[in-house]
Amino acid sequence: MKHPTLKKKELTFREIEKIFKSIGHLYFFNISGGEPFLRKDLVKIVELACKYLTPKIIHTPTNALMPEVIEKETKKIMEIIKKNKLKTVFTIKPSFDGIGAKHDEIRGVKGNFKKVLETLKRLKKLQKDYPNLDVGLGTVISKFNVKEIKEIVDYAKKLSVDSYINEIGEQRSELFNTDMDITPSADDYEKAIKYFSAKIKQGFKTNKKLTKSTKAFRLVYYDLVSKILRKKKQVILCYAGLTNAHINPYGEVWPCCILGYKKPMGDLRKVNYDFKKVWYSKRADEVRNYIQNGKCYCPLANQAYSNILCNFKSMLEVLRNMLF
Numbered sequence: 001m002k003h004p005t006l007k008k009k010e011l012t013f014r015e016i017e018k019i020f021k022s023i024g025h026l027y028f029f030n031i032s033g034g035e036p037f038l039r040k041d042l043v044k045i046v047e048l049a050c051k052y053l054t055p056k057i058i059h060t061p062t063n064a065l066m067p068e069v070i071e072k073e074t075k076k077i078m079e080i081i082k083k084n085k086l087k088t089v090f091t092i093k094p095s096f097d098g099i100g101a102k103h104d105e106i107r108g109v110k111g112n113f114k115k116v117l118e119t120l121k122r123l124k125k126l127q128k129d130y131p132n133l134d135v136g137l138g139t140v141i142s143k144f145n146v147k148e149i150k151e152i153v154d155y156a157k158k159l160s161v162d163s164y165i166n167e168i169g170e171q172r173s174e175l176f177n178t179d180m181d182i183t184p185s186a187d188d189y190e191k192a193i194k195y196f197s198a199k200i201k202q203g204f205k206t207n208k209k210l211t212k213s214t215k216a217f218r219l220v221y222y223d224l225v226s227k228i229l230r231k232k233k234q235v236i237l238c239y240a241g242l243t244n245a246h247i248n249p250y251g252e253v254w255p256c257c258i259l260g261y262k263k264p265m266g267d268l269r270k271v272n273y274d275f276k277k278v279w280y281s282k283r284a285d286e287v288r289n290y291i292q293n294g295k296c297y298c299p300l301a302n303q304a305y306s307n308i309l310c311n312f313k314s315m316l317e318v319l320r321n322m323l324f
């Protein structure tokens with residue numbers, strides 16, 4: 001059954017522009033999925049982000065089902081960054097959840113794996129002209145593939161991407177999958193992540209600066225996920241709704257996509273698209289208090305980065321990874 005919110009119309013390009021104008025500078029601008037390259041105005045949205053948000057990093061995932069479109073639109077995005085004389089890095093991460101037919105089975109689309117490989121080939125070719133294009137891969141570790149992570153990691157290593165990361169399969173309000181049993185057990189996850197972590201440490205010293213720092217954070221993140229799965233609570237304080245914000249396609253501001261529809265902070269359409277009116281509202285403070293009182297927990301990667309930055313012991317671990 002569809003959520004009532006889905007009956008709303010998605011934000012128009014002009015509405016998005018009004019919102020971006022009200023936000024100000026961001027360090028990290030994440031274009032979330034579904035599939036971002038399905039939007040006909042994706043390039044124009046990135047252009048708005050470059051104009052109003054001036055992010056240092058723009059990131060997008062992709063299911064890689066449209067290699068030609070992805071190549072074409074990515075090239076346009078890189079030209080926009082170049083035209084605006086920004087040093088912004090554009091990172092793009094095709095999903096990679098298995099090898100061959102296994103990936104197709106998990107993703108539910110026959111031939112998807114071949115298109116992942118084709119997409120990577122096209123994007124790597126673009127890197128010759130755009131050194132600030134970062135091409136990676138991302139694996140969702142779930143009950144469907146947790147026992148095959150060794151083979152997946154070894155295969156990914158051969159593809160020579162700039163970064164290879166993983167996240168754990170989660171139950172999210174955003175995805176309407178809170179009744180689906182997809183998250184692997186703590187034991188299975190720890191076995192998988194032990195091998196994964198060992199592999200990403202290889203070649204660490206020769207990695208680009210961004211890749212190296214990403215890996216250093218990720219190693220700490222993977223350890224946090226294991227602890228969260230076992231303890232079933234926040235293991236370091238969560239700053240969702242303070243350090244990060246999520247704007248859904250209908251103009252709702254969320255602290256994160258896990259709480260999503262359960263704990264919205266406000267509706268931008270109801271405040272004339274003024275982000276700050278939502279951000280500093282009484283409702284937003286109530287949501288933050290809910291989170292900081294430990295009434296929820298999750299291993300969401302994007303938020304975990306910020307939580308690590310705000311935690312002294314975790315940052316020491318990041319620095320240790322980078323130096324040693």
